[in-house]
Amino acid sequence: DQQVKQNSPSLSVQEGRISILNCDYTNSMFDYFLWYKKYPAEGPTFLISISSIKDKNEDGRFTVFLNKSAKHLSLHIVPSQPGDSAVYFCAAVVGGSQGNLIFGKGTKLSVKP
């Protein structure tokens, strides 16, 4: 029973264009969401997060949008760069929990030069 779903296993984008990675969740108790980036043979690296009281958070080329009514969040990367090629994991935390991150299965992003 996946509480966090990333339905696109892969995404290919041209360098300079926008990459949009999507994530859906089912648990309405989630109140904090994170995106992690993972290169092969490395651990996940924190990218950006958003609290459920916000609908947008921006950090440089990365923006996360949260639509609570649709239980959907997305990560926008613009402009995309070849170095952004990695697996992106969406993760969520239940409010009041002890930091138990629930991860999606990941989306592999390939940015073509």
Added chain:
Amino acid sequence: DTAVSQTPKYLVTQMGNDKSIKCEQNLGHDTMYWYKQDSKKFLKIMFSYNNKELIINETVPNRFSPKSPDKAHLNLHINSLELGDSAVYFCASSLRGGNQETQYFGPGTRLLVL
């Protein structure tokens, strides 16, 4: 200056053996975690410790026993290894273990049980 380190990076062993994976963080964090990434690529939490105390213990076989000698270390000992234990194990840490904190991950330990 590695923040979260794990040893070994690779571990190949026979079924039935007992093995340990070590994790250390130099971030001064109070909380450490173990995650398992299985063959289907799902990352799932196994345990978390806050200041050497067990906080989260998901449904994990009791062959898995975490040990925290101090708040900078959280080791994972696995008894009687089974084929299904083959996975990548990630250690992570966060400042206090609050639910709106960033967790920082180690590079992972790739365990293969033959």
